[in-house]
Amino acid sequence: MGCEALEREILLIHERLGDRYRNTFTTDPAEIQRLVEEISSSVEAPEEAVRCYVYEYLSLGKLTPFMMDDNLEEIMVVGHGLPVYIFDRIAGMKETDIFLSEAEVRRLIDRIARHNGRKVDSQTPLLDARLPDGSRVNATLPEVSPRGSTITIRKFRREPLTIVDLIRFGTMSTRLASYLWLAVEGLRTKPANILVIGGTASGKTSTLNALSAFVPENERIISIEDVLEISLMHRHWIPLETRPPDSEGNEITMDDLLKNALRMRPDRILVGEVRGEEALTLFTAMNTGHDGCMATLHANSAKETLSRLTSHPMNVPKIMIPALDIIVAQKKQMEGRTLRRRIFEVLEISGTEGDNVLTNTLFKQNPKRGTIEEVLINGRYMQHLSSLSNMSLREIDEELRRRETLLEVMARKRLRMKHIHEVVQLYYRSPEAAVEKLEGFVMGDRPRKKGWLDL
Ligand SMILES: Nc1ncnc2c1ncn2[C@@H]1O[C@H](COP(=O)(O)OP(=O)(O)OP(=O)(O)O)[C@@H](O)[C@H]1O
Ligand SMILES: [Mg+2]
Numbered sequence: 001m002g003c004e005a006l007e008r009e010i011l012l013i014h015e016r017l018g019d020r021y022r023n024t025f026t027t028d029p030a031e032i033q034r035l036v037e038e039i040s041s042s043v044e045a046p047e048e049a050v051r052c053y054v055y056e057y058l059s060l061g062k063l064t065p066f067m068m069d070d071n072l073e074e075i076m077v078v079g080h081g082l083p084v085y086i087f088d089r090i091a092g093m094k095e096t097d098i099f100l101s102e103a104e105v106r107r108l109i110d111r112i113a114r115h116n117g118r119k120v121d122s123q124t125p126l127l128d129a130r131l132p133d134g135s136r137v138n139a140t141l142p143e144v145s146p147r148g149s150t151i152t153i154r155k156f157r158r159e160p161l162t163i164v165d166l167i168r169f170g171t172m173s174t175r176l177a178s179y180l181w182l183a184v185e186g187l188r189t190k191p192a193n194i195l196v197i198g199g200t201a202s203g204k205t206s207t208l209n210a211l212s213a214f215v216p217e218n219e220r221i222i223s224i225e226d227v228l229e230i231s232l233m234h235r236h237w238i239p240l241e242t243r244p245p246d247s248e249g250n251e252i253t254m255d256d257l258l259k260n261a262l263r264m265r266p267d268r269i270l271v272g273e274v275r276g277e278e279a280l281t282l283f284t285a286m287n288t289g290h291d292g293c294m295a296t297l298h299a300n301s302a303k304e305t306l307s308r309l310t311s312h313p314m315n316v317p318k319i320m321i322p323a324l325d326i327i328v329a330q331k332k333q334m335e336g337r338t339l340r341r342r343i344f345e346v347l348e349i350s351g352t353e354g355d356n357v358l359t360n361t362l363f364k365q366n367p368k369r370g371t372i373e374e375v376l377i378n379g380r381y382m383q384h385l386s387s388l389s390n391m392s393l394r395e396i397d398e399e400l401r402r403r404e405t406l407l408e409v410m411a412r413k414r415l416r417m418k419h420i421h422e423v424v425q426l427y428y429r430s431p432e433a434a435v436e437k438l439e440g441f442v443m444g445d446r447p448r449k450k451g452w453l454d455l
Contacts, residue, residue, distance in 0.1 A: 080148030225272030
């Protein structure tokens with residue numbers, strides 16, 4: 001970038017602009033570009049110097065070019081005298097040749113904290129916050145990270161991953177997607193309670209988000225997260241965010257928000273990440289008739305999930321576990337030189353026997369091909385659904401196939417979020433109209449000539 005060489009020019013721009021951009025802070029690539037153009041037209045300076053000025057004073061300094069790179073998932077400052085690391089969507093973790101001084105990192109952390117109306121200092125050396133473009137960010141000070149202040153940015157995707165993306169990336173099959181579609185909607189009688197589990201950055205939140213698109217639009221959705229990540233097209237959706245303790249120790253926890261959400265007459269509760277006492281509140285809700293709850297949980301297997309749920313600090317009594325219907329287990333793995341997220345197992349809870357929680361495996365990963373394959377569909381959940389909806393298992397299977405065909409076509413046509421939403425929601429009112437609408441889309445959502453691709 002060579003901004004160091006332009007130090008004098010940058011200072012001159014800063015002097016000329018005075019206070020004009022004092023309160024501006026942006027990490028959004030389009031907004032950064034717009035500011036460069038706006039400032040270039042108002043002060044006489046080389047465009048490169050203006051760009052450096054915007055990076056340095058109005059954005060994230062040397063980290064800004066990474067924010068503008070769409071191929072990155074994560075940006076990591078790991079400590080003083082160490083290079084910045086980036087996580088590439090395809091190649092995974094990479095070391096860069098960018099170094100930030102401790103003072104530079106602190107300046108950025110202060111800027112981020114100020115933007116979030118927060119303070120970080122030796123008393124509160126941890127920060128969970130959001131960047132102006134919606135990215136999730138965590139920062140730590142040397143009080144807790146002795147190798148120097150750190151910054152971890154999970155970059156926001158302008159368009160969140162959709163069910164079509166997950167099918168196209170091989171994260172799930174169309175068959176599994178159609179099963180989960182049915183489970184999320186529950187034929188309007190029994191939406192499933194679903195947990196998406198996996199290790200760090202395995203794609204749990206993205207899968208939860210993609211599945212939430214199947215919630216019928218006339219249902220009232222309340223989501224609860226530490227930092228807002230869920231992003232839906234539903235209008236009747238209330239996202240709630242926790243608040244960390246302030247100087248007086250006042251805090252609003254996941255559990256506080258969940259208890260509050262239960263007083264808001266929710267049809268759907270989505271929980272960003274269950275990890276503490278809110279687990280018991282969530283399972284109490286599920287056990288008292290709140291269906292269609294969906295949450296993510298950090299665990300590497302279904303077995304680990306059950307043991308985490310039933311021990312401290314979640315403390316969910318075993319007897320309450322069967323209110324959970326389905327566990328979707330996901331992982332990230334390198335396949336050759338490509339990083340992939342795969343759902344490797346889908347289980348349902350089938351009951352308890354003495355001290356054991358019983359499960360059925362519904363889908364399992366084929367170890368040779370990596371893909372997910374059906375093992376058993378008509379387990380406890382489907383049978384329950386069949387008896388509640390007055391549809392035979394055969395009729396439900398036909399419905400599954402219809403939705404699978406729709407998903408196949410959506411994936412083939414690479415439908416984007418907005419149009420997936422339209423087709424899915426229309427399907428609930430009129431499957432025929434949804435098919436017709438889908439026929440009207442071509443690759444990349446452009447309108448098309450009639451008769452191009454028929455179902
Ligand atoms: N199925 C997928 N295929 C490819 N990339 C994905 C997939 N799912 C998620 N990603 C990408 O991986 C990164 C992590 O995704 P996500 O935030 O959903 O994971 P997570 O498991 O919720 O992470 P955390 O443990 O930090 O909460 C994001 O950059 C996201 O865009
Ligand atoms: Mg997550």
